[in-house]
Amino acid sequence: MSRIGKRPVELPSGVSATTSGQTIEVKGPKGSRSFTATDDVTITVDEDAITIEPRGKSKRARQQWGMSRTMVQNLVIGVTDGFKKELEISGVGYRAQMQGNVLKLNLGYSHDVNFEVPEGVTVTSAKPTEVTVEGVDQQLVGQVAANIREWRAPEPYKGKGIKYKDEYIFRKEGKKK
Template structure:
């Protein structure tokens, strides 16, 4: 059995779970999320716990078991607590600001880079070198953070660019570092 798939999902107070065939809807204080799951997976709600079971031990069902449980757990956590990604902007002259619903970034290009908030995502800029992306959908938050980071990923020589908080950027020595006299 899948160690992850076997674990029950505890439904916190204020979160409502509806199962309609192979569509799971989770609604809470922050949002309402809907996910269509594979028809082989069986989901049961008992005593504020969600149990995911599989019909047999075929390879595809074993793979789907843990995945389905993780997707439903992410929905439950998202509607109750939410997810957030924090990004740091490192570099001389690199800064970010929020104008309305747009994130405006000066990243050393000849132009400003602008990204708009998408539905279900909120962007917060507490300082000129910090971006906080939050929302109830874990996949959307992570994808949008990756797209922001992609605009200027950290480079290995000076470490300039957009990086996740606590991301380690492996630094390289420049051309002059290997000369011997």
């Protein structure tokens, strides 16, 4: 029995869900999202909850059961609250600013890095050393944050670079004389 899969996904007020075949579409105040499950699970929608059940007792059906329930839960969270990743920039002269749909990053290179923000994600920079990535799709928000971080990942000696707000950078001691 999947401990995750057997719990139903609660639908908060203002959120509606519809199914057609193996595709479930969830609509809420922040937009609508859809997910297509494999044929190994059955999705049923009640008035206030969504339940996922495996079709059969095969290993694949049990694997897809918990994963499908988590994907549906992420749809519901996305259309109600949304997802958010916060990045911190540390280093002398390192800064970020938004110019229209482009995030302009000064990261110690000989040129500025212009990061084009994809559709479906909002990137804001309240301070020059903080960047916030928000959106409805958890995968897209995480990927955009990872792409921004990739431009200058934090280094272990001084900690300079772009890091997630809750990330711990393992620091190394420098060379001894």
